[in-house]
Amino acid sequence: MTGLFGGAFDPPHNGHVALAEAALDHFELERLLALVVVDPGHRDVVLDFPARLRLAELAFGGLPRTQVVMEENPYTVDAVRGGRFGDAIFLVGADEFAGFLSWRDPDGVLAEVRLGVATRPGFPPEALDPVLERLERPDRVEFFGIPEVPISGTEIRALAARGEPVDSFVPTAVAHEIDRLGLYR
Numbered sequence: 001m002t003g004l005f006g007g008a009f010d011p012p013h014n015g016h017v018a019l020a021e022a023a024l025d026h027f028e029l030e031r032l033l034a035l036v037v038v039d040p041g042h043r044d045v046v047l048d049f050p051a052r053l054r055l056a057e058l059a060f061g062g063l064p065r066t067q068v069v070m071e072e073n074p075y076t077v078d079a080v081r082g083g084r085f086g087d088a089i090f091l092v093g094a095d096e097f098a099g100f101l102s103w104r105d106p107d108g109v110l111a112e113v114r115l116g117v118a119t120r121p122g123f124p125p126e127a128l129d130p131v132l133e134r135l136e137r138p139d140r141v142e143f144f145g146i147p148e149v150p151i152s153g154t155e156i157r158a159l160a161a162r163g164e165p166v167d168s169f170v171p172t173a174v175a176h177e178i179d180r181l182g183l184y185r
Helices: 014-026 049-060 076-083 094-098 106-112 125-133 153-161 172-181
Strands: 002-007 031-037 066-071 088-093 114-119 141-145
Touching (some): 002 014, 014 049, 014 088, 014 114, 014 141, 049 172, 076 106, 088 094, 094 125, 106 114
Parallel strands (some): 031 066, 114 141
16 A cells, blocks of 8 residues: 655655654555645745755655655645555644644545544544544544654744744754754744
8 A cells, every 4th residue: 555645845844754654654654755836826925846855855765665755736635636656645743633624635535545643642532533534434533552742833934034943843854954054944
């Protein structure tokens, strides 16, 4: 089975890596594709695509069976349409899944791929029940645990903008590249 982990990765951080590592193990993935979206339809990005792709390669490049690839479709439903990835599971965090009903055609996503939802300790599972109840195929959603990694891309960008170190929150190679190129300043 193929795992799909899509996002802006602006920047990729330790939470992203923890989710990818846990998914590789939990789902016994044959391969994991980190899909770096060129122009995300759901959020603004700070860095241009080549910089985000480079950071993602640094973040995920050391993981087994993992490849970082460009994704031109801004919306997940368009990326997975037509069985493009075969037997696949699209990976998201619980916070992202809480807003899944606001995605473009969530039931269309589940018609094409299963959804693997990473839950961290302390996240209230009942917060996700209203989402599951409104899906046509809640059986296509599977939960798996990840360790607590308390950080967000917004916080990392703010730290980097102030010239503060981010090496506690992103993989070492990513921190070096952010510092070397003065990204987010």
